[in-house]
Amino acid sequence: MTTRLYNFNPGPAALPLEVLEEAKESTVQYGGRGISIMEMSHRSKPVEQLAAASEQLLLELTGLQQKDYRVLFMGGGASTQFAMLPSNFLSEGAVADYILSGSFSEKALQEAQYIGETRIAASSKAEHWQRTPDVRGLKVQANTAYVHMTTNNTIEGSRFNAFPETGETPLIVDMTSDLLSRDIDYNQFSMIYAGAQKNIGPAGITAVIIRNEMLDRCSKQIPLIWRYATYASNDSLYNTPPVHALYLTNLVLQWTKRQGGVQQLEAINRDKAALIYEAIDRSGGFYEGIIATTDRSDMNITWRLASKELEQLFVQESEQQGFEGLAGHRSVGGIRASAYNAVPRTACQALVEFMVDFQRRKG
Ligand SMILES: *Cc1c(COP(=O)(O)O)cnc(C)c1O
Numbered sequence: 001m002t003t004r005l006y007n008f009n010p011g012p013a014a015l016p017l018e019v020l021e022e023a024k025e026s027t028v029q030y031g032g033r034g035i036s037i038m039e040m041s042h043r044s045k046p047v048e049q050l051a052a053a054s055e056q057l058l059l060e061l062t063g064l065q066q067k068d069y070r071v072l073f074m075g076g077g078a079s080t081q082f083a084m085l086p087s088n089f090l091s092e093g094a095v096a097d098y099i100l101s102g103s104f105s106e107k108a109l110q111e112a113q114y115i116g117e118t119r120i121a122a123s124s125k126a127e128h129w130q131r132t133p134d135v136r137g138l139k140v141q142a143n144t145a146y147v148h149m150t151t152n153n154t155i156e157g158s159r160f161n162a163f164p165e166t167g168e169t170p171l172i173v174d175m176t177s178d179l180l181s182r183d184i185d186y187n188q189f190s191m192i193y194a195g196a197q198k199n200i201g202p203a204g205i206t207a208v209i210i211r212n213e214m215l216d217r218c219s220k221q222i223p224l225i226w227r228y229a230t231y232a233s234n235d236s237l238y239n240t241p242p243v244h245a246l247y248l249t250n251l252v253l254q255w256t257k258r259q260g261g262v263q264q265l266e267a268i269n270r271d272k273a274a275l276i277y278e279a280i281d282r283s284g285g286f287y288e289g290i291i292a293t294t295d296r297s298d299m300n301i302t303w304r305l306a307s308k309e310l311e312q313l314f315v316q317e318s319e320q321q322g323f324e325g326l327a328g329h330r331s332v333g334g335i336r337a338s339a340y341n342a343v344p345r346t347a348c349q350a351l352v353e354f355m356v357d358f359q360r361r362k363g
Helices: 017-025 045-062 077-089 103-115 212-216 228-233 243-258 261-281 308-320 345-362
Strands: 069-074 095-100 117-123 144-150 171-174 191-195 206-211 300-304 335-338
Touching (some): 045 069, 069 228, 077 191, 077 206, 261 300
Parallel strands (some): 095 117, 095 144, 144 171
16 A cells, blocks of 8 residues: 555545545445445435434534534535525625635625625735734624634634624524534524535535524525525435545545544644644744634644745645645645644644655745
8 A cells, every 4th residue: 555645635634534434444445335335326315314313413412402503515616605604694675794814705795795785894915914802892783694714724724712702693504624623503593505525525515504594594586406405405315416425525534533522622723833833933934824813723734934935945845755735725835734623743743744854944
């Protein structure tokens, strides 16, 4: 077997090796049924059970109650949610509040602008996204349909540590890059969505966790296939879901539970990220963190070197030494290490050793 790389890809990202091995085992035969999961009807018992079990697991892992929330699985990625969300909940006469903290939050706003009236409720764009806006005292107006925010900014490497109190107004979050990576009160959100390919599975499937009362509010002016209520009343099987991606997601959720859930993972992730942040902060300016210390993400760790050339050399040499995915996003440059749940501590340690060695040679 070839050695596995130290995978710091931003997404699609590292999956637990255990999960990949398990999936390999059941690729040809699923549950001793003589065919694989990819070849089964989505109306078959195994697929129904997979959807139901994954819903249960995701609720359990987020500490949410079955009586309050549904979990829906659908295709299309998180970007589809940028458009589906306002289509369902932004009605005429109402305004959707968007908190801007990075480029994905701007993309979410952009799609909503095609659907209805929007307002920028807070933004850190003027500060080049180097921090997340303080939203603790956010004022919500009476005609606000919902407040939207991106809890972790994948491209910039920042996150929110505090969330606004929106009262009766639904707080809706894009948690694509931090779902199940930290122990927060998931009950404060009326809807959470996440493309699976960062923390909970492979690309091709998106999880939507939604409060029951939101399902009654879905627009009846839009096609059935765009309504969250359609997915809920059909247990995510209204049409063919990405079955194989659902299967892999289920394996990742089981793995997440075996790690001790979000409490344990938060501690592990904190420790992993701290290793890398310490290497940055101890470098005497050779490596320079981009994000304000208090708003640093544990999932996406970003920094710069003195020049573009030095950054390119860093990435090039890291690839020769078995590291994958360390180049910053094409829109911002620099270096980014994405240390999602499935990235082992040993990979972070190896990266720190590489950083120290690189500095010794080039500093
Ligand atoms: C990756 C990402 C997206 C885009 O996800 P797609 O599944 O590619 O549409 C949106 N929001 C955040 C926070 C992300 O990290």
